[in-house]
Amino acid sequence: MKKVVIIGCGAVGYRWYFDGIKKSKYCEVAALVDIDEEALEKAGKYLHNDNLYSSLEEFLSSKCKADIALILTQHSSHFRLIEQCLNNGLHVYSEKPFAETKREAQYLLKVAHDKGKFLASAPQIKLSSRNQKVKEIIESGVLGKIALIRASGSNMGPADRKDTDYNPKWFYNDGGSLASLGIYTLSIIIFLFGIPDRVASYSGIAFSNRTVKYGPNSGEKFKVTAPDNQIAILDYENGMYVMFDGSYVVKHPVDYELIIHGELGTLLVGGFGGPDSIILENEHGKQKVGPDDSCHLEWNLFWGVDNLAKCIQQ
Known part of the structure; x- marks a missing residue:
């Protein structure tokens, strides 16, 4: 299990990430960081974790260790926090966007490369079975x-x-x-x-x-x-x-x-999973060709962090 320090304990965490890490097979919470003391204590109780820090600097200077930093703060702070985490030996998964300019993005990618660390970012859109199925259909040539x-x-x-x-x-x-x-x-x-x-x-x-x-x-x-x-x-x-x-x-x-x-047909893509999430329309009529599973229905942005941890392990 890879240990994750979560930086930012606001609404995005509760809505999309906290429940995911509770169920993860690859990650567990190492520590929580937030400048808002009330939000920090609330998240600590929700995730049953007592390693609470009011700043990234406080966490980095502590004895608590992590493998991955999960950054869930506001956009404008992502660049500074990612740079700091990479330079301190952490892999990073950031909420989108991980940078606000192309120059910042290129710089962070270079830092990650030089430090030998992974840098990944939401959205984890390519991990859903619906979108993978769309790509498979396009590559099959059925649409021409x-x-x-x-x-x-x-x-x-x-x-x-x-x-x-x-x-x-x-x-x-x-x-x-x-x-x-x-x-x-x-x-x-x-x-x-x-x-x-x-x-x-x-x-x-x-x-x-x-x-x-x-x-x-x-x-x-x-x-x-x-x-x-x-x-x-x-x-x-x-x-x-x-x-x-x-x-x-x-x-x-x-x-x-x-x-x-x-040239040979049209693909209609919508909804959150099941066969009717992808409709193929061609000379043979309309066919429901979406994935017959609940992957997209169980939408969870933590998939991206799980995938990063799995990549590190494998």
């Missing part, structure tokens, strides 16, 4: 030459979600829709088709005034200062284009996250 992909990763954001149990305003100010939401669909595109040759993109604020609909801040009005409407056309130069959106401006999201048009 791919020409056009419509990829939509948009909704209204956490201020409009019924299951929001935290203050969502950060996502519309420091976060932005692409880095917080659209990155999932964009990562699927890169996984399936690779890096595009050219990108034409647009980014702006469509709805500058919002109201929190649910959760502890329900009814609170706030200003939007980060882009909430972000779209792009990805050009793969062989006549194949992707029309992508990753925005907080869609009240009723489309049924299919991906619509992949090929």
Whole structure:
């Protein structure tokens, strides 16, 4: 079992990571780090761990040891924390994005390489059986030459979600829709088709005034200062284009996250698992070809950390 120090004990941890590490076959909690004493103690009780530290520096100077640092703090702190962890001999898994600029990303990759450490980042989108099945179908050639992909990763954001149990305003100010939401669909595109040759993109604020609909801040009005409407056309130069959106401006999201048009048929991809999560439409009619398992239904961002620990071991 690889020991994990979790840096950041807020809503993201409870929503996506803490329950995952409880069930992990490859990881266990070594310590928790958070500058908020109340959040730190709450997470310690939830994860049954008494190794609590108010800063990364305090943890690094302690006798408590870990193999992997799991970083769940706000975007702007990722670069500094990742650099510090790598330089102190830790493998790192970071919430997305692990850097805010290309230059920062390249630098961190070099540090990881020079230190002989793994650096991995959410989203772990390629690990879901649904998306692996889509890739398998494309590579089988059943669609023929791919020409056009419509990829939509948009909704209204956490201020409009019924299951929001935290203050969502950060996502519309420091976060932005692409880095917080659209990155999932964009990562699927890169996984399936690779890096595009050219990108034409647009980014702006469509709805500058919002109201929190649910959760502890329900009814609170706030200003939007980060882009909430972000779209792009990805050009793969062989006549194949992707029309992508990753925005907080869609009240009723489309049924299919991906619509992949090929010379011989169309693939409709949506939902969270099961045979009907992928529909193949061609001259033979419509067929449900999604994976017959519950992998995508059991969506868990901790899969990425588990996968990293497994890679280290193997």
